[in-house]
Structure formats: structure tokens, C-alpha cells
Amino acid sequence: MEGKGKEGSSAAAAASCLSKYVDHGSVESHRYYLARRTAMEMLRDRGYEVSADDINISLHEFRAIYGDHPDVDRLRVSAVHRSDSSKRITVVFSGTGMVKVNAIRSIAADILSRESVTGMILILQSHITNQALKAVDLFSFKVELFQITDLLVNVTGHVLKPNHRVLTDKEKEALLKRFCIDEKQLPRISKKDAIVRYYGLEKGQVVKVTYSGELAQSHVTYRCVW
Structure with missing residues (x-):
């Protein structure tokens, strides 16, 4: 009985230790966290001003700020180029649904009403329709499309x-x-x-x-x- 008691205590201790490494938050927020971090590293490596504190934020801090089910509008990132202040780029996350032409028009209207940009990175989570792609081609600045799965790891x-x-x-x-x-x-x-x-x-x-x-x-x- 004494041996069983020790084994039970050891198992409980092991379970308690392992529980520290279990992610109790949503998969959705974790994906947003990883993709947003890679996007900011990408901007930094292209020569844009990005705060190291923003890049190095922890998953726990990210969830404390944006929640377990983040609003994609709050995840936007804008940055100015270090050597050319006329160059400004913005990173936009789309929702989980199919991206249709109306969504692209809405993004365009919102961005142009807020700031003058010379480039945009649009991070998709689903399929984008052909009509939406044609609408992207009508932007007056360069638009780059990435699937969120492309940015979960910095290549x-x-x-x-x-x-x-x-x-x-x-x-x-x-x-x-x-x-x-x-x-x-x-x-x-x-x-x-x-x-x-x-x-x-x-x-x-x-x-x-x-x-x-x-x-x-x-x-x-x-x-x-x-």
C-alpha cells in the first residue's frame, strides 16, 4: 500500500508539472498571435519601424489585450519605413469566412479613410473569390496576400x-x-x-x-x- 501511495503522489506531481505546459486558451487566438508576430517580424526585416516590445509580446499578454476570440480590426498593424517616411504599409486580417468582393471594398474604404498607405498585406483565413481578387488588383498600391497558415512560422x-x-x-x-x-x-x-x-x-x-x-x-x- 505504501508503494502505491508513493506512485500516486509521483503521478500527481507529474500531472501538475505537465499542466503548466498545456495551452488552456483558444486555438483561434494562438493562430492570430503567431501570424501577427511573424507579420511584424516581416515588416521589421523589410526596413519598417516596428517595436521590439510588440514583436516579443507573450501569448498570455496577447490574450489579455485581444481576448480569446480577437476582433480582426484590432489586430491591424501599420508601420512607416525607417529610411523613407513616405512609405507606409498596413497589415489587415480577414475573418474566418470566404472573402468576397464586398469585404475587399469595405477594407479599401476603411483604410483610405484612415490613412495614406503605399502597401498592404492581407492575411486570409479562407478562400478568396475571383471577383474579390479582381477588386484587389484595382487598389492604387501593392497588395500582398498571405494565408494565415503561411505565417504561423517565420520561414x-x-x-x-x-x-x-x-x-x-x-x-x-x-x-x-x-x-x-x-x-x-x-x-x-x-x-x-x-x-x-x-x-x-x-x-x-x-x-x-x-x-x-x-x-x-x-x-x-x-x-x-x-
């Missing part, structure tokens, strides 16, 4: 991903001059590539890709967005 932080650094126009020009080549002669990287989408790159921009590992020496290549 640049993956251990298997090589390091990518976007070259400035001057660095690109110097690179082409050094090797006496045209940008079309560089290895290509698709505009649909996850890294290209993360940095919001355009056709013709060049990234320096550094591969490194324990079994191989560092290897550098350059790829042009195409």
Missing part, C-alpha cells in the same frame, strides 16, 4: 534555410560589374518563393544566399528574382 528562422540578404541597387550594380554579366545571367528565384514573398521582393532584385553547415564550408551564391 527565415528555419534551421534548414540558408541565410538570405537582399542587395541594395548599388550592391547589385557592383556585383554585375564585377562579374561582367547581365542580371538575366544570374541564377533565378521565383516570385512565388517563400523567401521572396517574405521580403516582398520585386522582379530584378537580387539576394545573396549563404549556405553553411557543419560538414561543408560556407558557400555563397546570388539569385535574381524572376
